Amino acid sequence: MSSKKTNHSTKKKSPNTTRRRRRSKSPKTAKPQNQCGKHVVAAFPDGKIPRNQYNGCRQMKTVLIPNSVTTIEDWAFFECSGLASVVIPNSVTRIGSHAFYGCTGLASIVIPNSVTRIGSHAFYGCTGLTSVVIPDSVTLIDERVFHLCSGLTSVVIPASVTRIGERAFCGCHGLTSLIIPNSVTHIGEGAFSFCYGLTSIVIPDSVTRIDDDAFYYCYGLTSIVIPDSVTHIGRRAFEACNSLKQVVVPERFESLFPGIDFHDYFMK
Numbered sequence: 001m002s003s004k005k006t007n008h009s010t011k012k013k014s015p016n017t018t019r020r021r022r023r024s025k026s027p028k029t030a031k032p033q034n035q036c037g038k039h040v041v042a043a044f045p046d047g048k049i050p051r052n053q054y055n056g057c058r059q060m061k062t063v064l065i066p067n068s069v070t071t072i073e074d075w076a077f078f079e080c081s082g083l084a085s086v087v088i089p090n091s092v093t094r095i096g097s098h099a100f101y102g103c104t105g106l107a108s109i110v111i112p113n114s115v116t117r118i119g120s121h122a123f124y125g126c127t128g129l130t131s132v133v134i135p136d137s138v139t140l141i142d143e144r145v146f147h148l149c150s151g152l153t154s155v156v157i158p159a160s161v162t163r164i165g166e167r168a169f170c171g172c173h174g175l176t177s178l179i180i181p182n183s184v185t186h187i188g189e190g191a192f193s194f195c196y197g198l199t200s201i202v203i204p205d206s207v208t209r210i211d212d213d214a215f216y217y218c219y220g221l222t223s224i225v226i227p228d229s230v231t232h233i234g235r236r237a238f239e240a241c242n243s244l245k246q247v248v249v250p251e252r253f254e255s256l257f258p259g260i261d262f263h264d265y266f267m268k
Helices: 004-031 251-256 262-266
Strands: 039-041 062-064 085-087 108-110 131-133 154-156 178-179 201-202 224-225 245-249
Touching: 108 131
Parallel strands: 039 062, 062 085, 131 154, 178 201, 224 245
Antiparallel strands: none
């Protein structure tokens, strides 16, 4: 009888042991308590702010990034909606995709000349952002980098940029005018769609390709001049540009397609 009791008590203990082990694992996956403070110093020995490091830290107000940092990894400050101020040092060469996605409290940001790559969606939905200067070390404005930055009223695109990616400035309806430099050869799909505050834009004679929906729903535009360098214009490039009164196309377009009303064609 005593041996049976011993076996019975042993069986009772095993579930308790299992539960204790499960509870002990959870703190290991939790974020450190000081990671999501209001004022953060983002110093890391390997020079990289890790992926998802401050993801969702909405109480963060300011962050100091020391000049030992070279990379801000993907999603590093994702939806840090309380973040109002950030200074990126000139040691940083790469800003990862979604790095400042949804940082709605961010009013301005200075991107230093050391940065050569800004990943896709990097400043997506930063609705409080009013101005941005892209350094001349950047050659590509990637996909959706400033998508839905609706408060953006001023942007400087440097002469180093050769391509404006898909929906890069989509929904930036605070923009009223924009200068595209002579270095740009390709305006991507929907790049300036829903920028309905735009009243004027100059397409330089370096551009060879304007993709579908490039200026879709830019209903503030009244005229557009397409330079002779352009060899491809996508469908609906100027669709829903209801204020557009004049579309000037290269002469060869008119000779290749006699009788076509290009005003109507590009808006369909």
